[in-house]
Amino acid sequence: MNFLNEVAQHYPDAISFAAGRPCEDFLDLAAVHRHLDLFAAHLREKFGGDEQRVRGTLLQYGRTKGVIHELVARHLESDEGILVDPEAVVVTVGCQEALFLTLRALRRDDRDVLLAVMPTYVGAAGAAHLADMPVLPVAQSDAGIDIDDLVAVARRAREQGLRPRACYIVPDFGNPSGISLDLDVRKRLLEAAYDIGLLLLEDNPYGLFDAGPAGNTPLPTLKSLDTGRGVVYLGSFAKTGNPGARVGYVVADQRVGTGADGGTELLADRLGELKSMLTVNTSPIAQAVIGGKLLEHDGSLRTANERERAVYRRNLRLVLDGLARRFPADRRPHVTWNRPSGGFFVVCALPFVAGDDLLAVCAREYGVLWTPMHHFYAGDEARREIRLSVSHLTPAEIETGLDRLARFVAERDT
């Protein structure tokens, strides 16, 4: 991904469909102060006006598993129908730390492997690499995951003496695929995971950004359907709060063995022990900024993000309609794309292989950036697919960016 950052820095005037950043229109410094104050007032009330405790909670070293765990649990109940014990929540430095802690905790020795639906989020592959856990690819299907392949990959791995510890998946508006699992697939995936004794790591940074009509009922998360503690749920406030706070979390309500005495402990506590050696605790000031936002909206980030949701819905429609206008099915260049029902990403298949070299050409000569899809696969081989991120552009930038992309594709396809 360094290469992509370099290209972006080299061509700052290029229109970027590459970065999966949230829209910046609503990143608001005044809200940071307001949310911090709200959280401080909440603590004041909780501690009966004891200012020293309020200051200590916000400014001192703090609880390893975090100080907004109860608010996170309330948010999960109100937005996702997930009921969790706040003790099972670990507030982390972004979802990235949650990923790493979880994988590090699951890894015992070099037989342990992670399964992941390919293409997969680079942050998950990176965390697995850092945790020294090889990733075995599971095939993606139009339904999001090929469950038969998941079962076969797990079985083959066990036959080879490996220990598949979990399968990583983004069931809602995946990064990079944009695909969502429908309800039936979610249920079948859970059943298959129970059957083969495999944990699911559900990563859900985009779930609130469905592009359906207002009042549309969102699909239940795997965690809300999980009756067997088979899902570790990973959350991020980067898109629903702000990425600068670097706050995420993990819900880990599984019981894990503690060794010779045969006792068990909460996986969240195990993650807390690891966290105490890594980042000690997530900045309580940053947590307070997110906590205040949760308080302001009574735990509902769906409500808090109405404006963002409207922007992402509009942008997704503009990109999908814009692609359809520029690349009619019966004409060259032959470009196809998927039609996600929400989230930040659309995947297009171009009529030629589109790797880093062509991205550099496209940035330099056409002024538009995208992400080559090969970055989300295990090998280095370039592919025809590119990922377009729709989240942080204006309508005018989308139109100009798609015009440039269309010219680039037409001129290469001769």
Ligand SMILES: Cc1ncc(COP(=O)(O)O)c(C=O)c1O
């Ligand atoms: C699938 C996925 N997980 C997690 C994250 C966010 O992680 P963090 O909270 O560390 O910013 C992203 C952001 O790009 C993502 O796409």
